[in-house]
Amino acid sequence: LAFLLLFTVVATGLELTVGADEPQILLSREVALEGTGESIGVFNLREGDGIEDAVASFALQVGLTAGEEASLLSSVHKEAISMRLVPLKSMDVTLPEGRKMSGLQIFEGDNVREAVLLAAEQAGVRDDEALVEELVHSVIKELKKDGIVPVLSLQVSVSDEAETVSLQMFDGDEVDDVVSKFVTSYGLNEGQAASLRDQVFLRRRMHGLDPLLELEVEFGDAFPPFRLFEQEVFDDAVTRYADANKLTAEQRESLRKDAARRGMEDGFLPYANVTVSLPAAATGLP
Missing domain, CATH: 3.30.390 (Enolase-like; domain 1)
Structure with a gap:
């Protein structure tokens, strides 16, 4: 049937x-x-x-x-x-000291921050600004994981009249699939498609969704890839990885050199830092 x-x-x-x-x-x-x-x-x-x-x-x-x-x-x-008959998401949030903020519901069209503020007020924690910000962040993270809120939203000009539409990516989406569907829907040419794809990858890296660098680590045993994200300090990232995976001093130094070489080849780590001193006359200063 x-x-x-x-x-x-x-x-x-x-x-x-x-x-x-x-x-x-x-x-x-x-x-x-x-x-x-x-x-x-x-x-x-x-x-x-x-x-x-x-x-x-x-x-x-x-x-x-x-x-x-x-x-x-x-x-x-x-x-x-x-129709807002049922929520997109219902959740219970654990507050400090083990207290529960139960019954937090996000409906279609809701402003997530306002919904969290209302729930925080009902739970008597509205005045704790740091806690409220942490709650907003954790709720949005959960909504992104469930595919309710996009992990990336990009405004794209699709016409000579400067008409813009939103390209949205949700958790688990593949860049090529999302871009191809968008390009087909709005009739973009090959050059525009290539530019859009580059912009999406760039924005994903800027927002920490994709690493700037991902390097396979091979020291005889099974190790997870080393990843470096936007806003991370290179040496700190190497140290955290080495400590988490109990690397020897020799392995740590080998990882640092291999990752640095890849970063320089990919263009986001400098080959050298040079300090230049200019004569006073060249700067125009007395």
């Missing part, structure tokens, strides 16, 4: 309320056969219903397969999120 979901009506207020004691219908969808468009029933989500339970009950009534039920569940869940 192949089917097509047709959005019919969303009820708020009392329009679809049959009796005073009956739960109101929050979302209604007609489920129809794909191809013929023949209706096989109307799915209703009412106040107090759990989405999964409501979909499962409807699927049993009309005889949907497991795959069709999963498709209906996904569609209904997305619609419910867009």
